[in-house]
Amino acid sequence: MSLVFQNVRLCTGAFSFELDTTCKGHVTGIFGPSGAGKTTLLEIVAGLRHPEAGIVRHGDTVLTDVAAGVQLPPERRRIGYLPQDGALFPHLNVRQNLLYGRRNGTPVSRIGSLEQVCVALDITAFTERRITGLSGGERQRVALARALLAGPRLLLLDEPLASLDAGHKAAILPYLQRIRAEFGVPLLYVSHHPEEMFVVCDEILVLANGRLAAQDAPPALFERTAEPHYCLRPVCPRPLPK
Amino acid sequence: MEDILHVTLFTLGIAALSTVLIMPGGIGLAWLLARKRWPGKSLVETLVTLPLVIPPVATGLILLKLFGRHGPLGHFFAQILGVEIVFTWKAVVIATAVMSFPLLVRTARVAFEEVNPRLEQVARTLGAGPWRVFVTITLPLAVRGVLAGSVLAFARALGEFGATVMVAGYIPGETNTLSLDIYHLVQLDRDGPALGLLLISVALAFGAVWCGERLLRRRGS
Numbered sequence: 001m002s003l004v005f006q007n008v009r010l011c012t013g014a015f016s017f018e019l020d021t022t023c024k025g026h027v028t029g030i031f032g033p034s035g036a037g038k039t040t041l042l043e044i045v046a047g048l049r050h051p052e053a054g055i056v057r058h059g060d061t062v063l064t065d066v067a068a069g070v071q072l073p074p075e076r077r078r079i080g081y082l083p084q085d086g087a088l089f090p091h092l093n094v095r096q097n098l099l100y101g102r103r104n105g106t107p108v109s110r111i112g113s114l115e116q117v118c119v120a121l122d123i124t125a126f127t128e129r130r131i132t133g134l135s136g137g138e139r140q141r142v143a144l145a146r147a148l149l150a151g152p153r154l155l156l157l158d159e160p161l162a163s164l165d166a167g168h169k170a171a172i173l174p175y176l177q178r179i180r181a182e183f184g185v186p187l188l189y190v191s192h193h194p195e196e197m198f199v200v201c202d203e204i205l206v207l208a209n210g211r212l213a214a215q216d217a218p219p220a221l222f223e224r225t226a227e228p229h230y231c232l233r234p235v236c237p238r239p240l241p242k
Numbered sequence: 243m244e245d246i247l248h249v250t251l252f253t254l255g256i257a258a259l260s261t262v263l264i265m266p267g268g269i270g271l272a273w274l275l276a277r278k279r280w281p282g283k284s285l286v287e288t289l290v291t292l293p294l295v296i297p298p299v300a301t302g303l304i305l306l307k308l309f310g311r312h313g314p315l316g317h318f319f320a321q322i323l324g325v326e327i328v329f330t331w332k333a334v335v336i337a338t339a340v341m342s343f344p345l346l347v348r349t350a351r352v353a354f355e356e357v358n359p360r361l362e363q364v365a366r367t368l369g370a371g372p373w374r375v376f377v378t379i380t381l382p383l384a385v386r387g388v389l390a391g392s393v394l395a396f397a398r399a400l401g402e403f404g405a406t407v408m409v410a411g412y413i414p415g416e417t418n419t420l421s422l423d424i425y426h427l428v429q430l431d432r433d434g435p436a437l438g439l440l441l442i443s444v445a446l447a448f449g450a451v452w453c454g455e456r457l458l459r460r461r462g463s
Contacts, residue, residue, distance in 0.1 A: 048363050074366035081367040087360045091382050099369035100378075150368045 001026055001058075001154065001186035003045070003238045008039065013157035016212035017041070019054075027180055029185040029218070032193065032207035038190040041207070045188065046081045058154055078230025080152035082184075084159045086143030090129045094142055094171030095127045097205075101150025112183065115148060121175055121181055134166050137171055144175065150182060155179075157189045161196060169196075170205045176200050194218075246435075250350060250442055253419040257399035260339035261392055262348055268395070269388055272350035277359075293405075294344045301407025303309070305337060307411065333410035334417050338402045342395035348440065349394060349458075353387020356378065390457035397450035420446075 003023040010017045017037045030038045043049040044056060047063065050071055056064040064073050074081075078134070088097050098114060118124040121141045126134070134142065140160055147155055160176075162171045177200065179185060189200055197204055198218050206214040206221070214221055269435070273288060293301050309316040309327040319325045320338070327333050357380050365375045403421040410417040412426055420443045427436035 023248070046363075046367050048366070073371075075365070075369050075371050078369070079367060081364055083360055083364065085360075087358070089361060090378060100365065102368070128448040141331070225252070 003028070003186075003188070004055070004057040006055040006057070008044065008046065008051045008056060008155070010049065010051040012040075015210060017044075017051075019047055019212055021205065021212055021215060022166055022189070023203065023205065025201065025217075027189055027201045029197040029201035029204040030188060030190045031192075031197055031207040032213070032220055033192070036207040038207055040190060040210070042081065042158050042190060045154070046079055046156055047072060047077050048081075050083070052229070059205050061153075071114050078151065078153045080147035080150055080155040081153065082140075082143050082147050082157045082160055085161050086139045086160075088134075088146070090131050092131070092135070094123065094129050094131065095125075097131065098127065098144060098149055099145050100146060111205060112148075112177075117145045117148050120178055140172055141175060144179065148179065148185065152185060155185050157187060157202065159190050159192065161193075162190070173199055220234075246438065246442070247321055248415075248419055248436045249418055249423050249439070250446075252331075253400060254423075254446070255336050256419060257396050260335045260342060260384075260399045261307055261396045263335070264339050264343050264395060265364050265392060268343055268346040269350055269381075269392070271349045272388075272391075273354050274379070275347070276351045276354035287307050290344050293341050298341060298402070298404025301340060302337060302405035305333070305340060305405060305409040309336065321418065329411045329413060329417065331410070331417055334406050334419060337405040337409045338399035341402050341405050342398040345398050346395040347390040349391030350384065350388045353384035353391070356387070363405055386457050390454045391459065393450055393454035397447050397454065400450065413416075 001023060003021075005019040005021050008019045011198065015035070015037075017039075017040050019041065029227050030041055032038055038048065043062065044051055045058075051064060051066060054060065054064070055066070059079075061072070061077075062068075062070050063072060063077055063079075090196070092100070098118070098121065111121070112164055115124070118127060121144060122144055123138065123141050126138065131142075144160070157176075164172060173196065176187075176189075180200065187200070189197070191197055201218055204214075204216065204218050204221050205212060220231075271286070274308065275283065306328060307313050309319070309330070311317065311320055313328075316327055320328050324334070324376070327336065361379055361383070362375050365379045366372075370378065401421055402419070403425065406417070406419060407422060412418055412422050420424070420439050424436050424439045424443065425438070427433075
């Protein structure tokens with residue numbers, strides 16, 4: 001993955017966000033305290049927020065170039081976005097949610113068929129169920145599958161495990177590893193928790209007050225910092241069901 | 243008896259037609275007010291609410307000036323399209339539409355505001371353009387509120403009197419709605435038939451408001 005932020009600037013009220021860096025990791029973690037600008041960064045990449053200055057480029061595609069007046073709308077970026085609560089459409093059942101990103105007549109996804117993705121994320125058993133009857137972990141897996149089935153070139157995960165308890169977190173993490181291994185979709189992964197980063201990411205950006213504070217591979221980054229909350233306590237991902 | 247049936251059906255037809263006519267514009271405006279920032283938004287919000295708070299007769303007078311033969315809109319309709327508006331059934335439709343428009347817009351706006359914007363944003367990232375997002379996400383999630391607003395607008399149109407009498411007058415067989423007939427009969431000291439029409443009016447309005455409240459309550463739950 002090559003995601004370039006070139007002098008990107010955004011101000012909202014008292015908060016200002018500035019970024020000038022390149023993400024090269026296949027799974028890049030965005031780490032930092034609340035209010036550091038993690039979600040802002042994802043929303044800029046997704047096209048949900050428009051920076052006041054700068055260029056955002058993913059591979060060869062210019063997503064935003066403020067000076068040139070380029071602002072690719074979210075539906076043309078092919079960048080999936082999974083917010084903290086999954087944002088499943090409550091009036092549609094699981095299958096209808098999964099197929100929402102399907103375009104007229106085209107294959108469901110270049111990543112895989114509906115069945116393949118359902119098997120990989122272990123949701124085949126409840127594709128006809130209503131959203132309201134799903135557990136937190138099931139919801140996140142459905143939201144993940146829905147984002148994958150739209151065939152994204154990049155997937156943005158905004159604290160996907162934040163609303164889950166420790167048991168559900170341990171159950172979901174292997175699915176994220178499987179997405180990384182099986183589908184090859186680059187990820188931008190936001191989290192408060194270094195242990196999740198350690199399991200999933202191969203590069204980490206640390207944000208503080210809307211600025212880049214550090215950027216490196218997880219072991220090197222966490223070893224060299226004296227900040228106590230960077231101390232790694234890796235969780236043991238629960239084995240996937242066979 | 244035949245007259246009662248005629249005036250009841252005419253009133254229902256006028257209320258239904260005016261509600262259908264205001265729905266596209268009312269729903270669109272409610273969405274714009276709920277979701278977008280634009281210059282003049284506060285002014286439009288105030289203008290939309292005005293018919294609720296100024297005397298209906300005053301609204302009727304404004305409509306009379308606008309749609310009268312020498313008014314800007316009346317002149318356009320008469321000279322360009324060859325259509326007379328005032329003192330015809332079309333004036334009744336316009337008066338009831340204007341008076342019920344705020345109820346639709348205000349109720350639908352609240353319904354749109356209650357739809358989580360995050361769902362619309364995620365739909366965009368899944369490849370849906372703004373129109374598809376509106377049709378497949380926003381409107382279905384707000385539909386109960388939009389329908390409740392439409393039913394309330396229909397109920398308001400059923401009972402409209404002040405603006406209608408100004409712009410359409412009382413012309414038997416042409417512009418007489420239930421409320422205009424009740425007023426006319428009371429003026430003639432015919433309280434019996436007036437009471438009959440009153441009961442029909444109350445029954446229709448009760449049914450419409452009851453449906454609207456049920457829709458709103460189900461949305462709340």
